[in-house]
Amino acid sequence: MSDEYAAVLPEVVAAVHAAGDRLREEFASTRAPLTRDGVYDAIHRIDQKSLAVLRPRLAQARPGAGWVEDELDDGPLPAGEWWVIDPAEGAINHVQGIREWATSATLVRDNEPVLTVVYVPLEDATYTATRGHGAFHNGTRLRVSAKTExxxxxxxxxxxxxxxxxxxxxxxxxxxxxxxxxxxxxxxxxxxxxxxxxxxxxxxxxxxxxxxxxxxxxxxxxxxxxxxxxxxxxxxxxxxxxxxxxxxxxxxxxxxxxxxxxxxxxxxxxxxx
Structure with a gap:
């Protein structure tokens, strides 16, 4: 990975933290909606609150990168750089008052993820990775299990x-x-x-x-x-x-x-x- 991606990582961390903290502010007062439409409306609302913070910051961090509008979309992207965002990972959990939710931003270049930040606000946990330079949890390097059984x-x-x-x-x-x-x-x-x-x-x-x-x-x-x-x-x-x-x-x-x-x-x- 080139130095340009290492240089942009702190800006992405700051953006994802700001969005996650915005959602944390209202989590304690969350009351689960009683209808399907109510659930979807609540998910849309928290997504938009997070995006309002994420989008301008990420656009400034990487002005030439495209933006994926539909977080539930799949398939390959056009060539070049794209931000793939989930403004409220596990939004249904946030809406239902369950603690397992996060915010994330991943920079994709020619259909390969090259940088990612995932922030779990209620655990004060930040996970980062840049291609070829390891994965980290709050600055400590991650290693997968050595299990074989x-x-x-x-x-x-x-x-x-x-x-x-x-x-x-x-x-x-x-x-x-x-x-x-x-x-x-x-x-x-x-x-x-x-x-x-x-x-x-x-x-x-x-x-x-x-x-x-x-x-x-x-x-x-x-x-x-x-x-x-x-x-x-x-x-x-x-x-x-x-x-x-x-x-x-x-x-x-x-x-x-x-x-x-x-x-x-x-x-x-x-x-x-």
Whole structure:
């Protein structure tokens, strides 16, 4: 990574902190809405509050970078630099009064994440990574788990978006059941970024997902890779923004995870990818 990305990192940290602190101010007074429309309205409101802080600061930090408007979008981006933002990672948790939420910003260059910052305000925890220069938690370098025994592994997955199809739910069900029978313990939660942070920090051993939502994967993919983890598609092939699914794991359990996931999908009437 060139010095230009190292130079911009403090500006991104400041921007993500400012947005996260803005959301923390009102978290204590959050009361869960009682209707679906009320939930969506509340999520939109906190997203906009965070974006109002993030967007001008990030535009100033990297004036030539594009901006991804839809945080639930997937697929490859045009060439060049793009900001992929989740203004309220786990916004549903914030709205429901659950503490597991964050703010994040990832700079992508030619479809590769090169810099990311994830801030978890209620833990005063900042996670950063720049390509080729490691991943860090509050300045301390992260390393993935050295675990090799799959029966001892803590693994996780989750529903990436309310837009998921019945076919995706079928795939999740098949692989979740397989993991529950083979791993030490299996969890399903949102947001995916926070589970990927646990993988990077060796608190969890792997995470998989049947979805390609960019904002939920790019930050965590870079953090896990820079912490020494293995990031692929579920079939073990290299992961990219063209992939339709995702697997991030400690190297010692990655191969077993691929075998298990692909076996669980082998008799599925729907494609695994």
């Amino acid at each position: 799959f029966r001892a592994a803590l693994v996780g997955t989750g529903q990436a978006s309310p837009r998921e199809s019945t076919e995706t739910f079928e795939l999740i069900g098949r692989t979740l059941a397989a993991m529950m029978g083979a791993a030490g313990l299996t969890r399903s939660a949102v947001p995916s970024t926070l589970q990927l942070i646990h993988v990077a920090a060796a608190r969890m051993d792997l995470f998989w997902q049947h979805s390609a939502v960019r904002s939920g994967l790019l930050a965590g993919a870079l953090l896990v890779q820079e912490a020494g983890g293995t990031v692929t598609a579920i079939d073990g092939q290299p992961w990219s923004l063209h992939s339709r699914d995702f697997l991030a794991a400690a190297p010692g359990v990655h191969e077993a995870a691929v075998d298990l996931l692909m076996t669980s999908l082998a008799d599925s009437p729907m494609p695994a990818r």
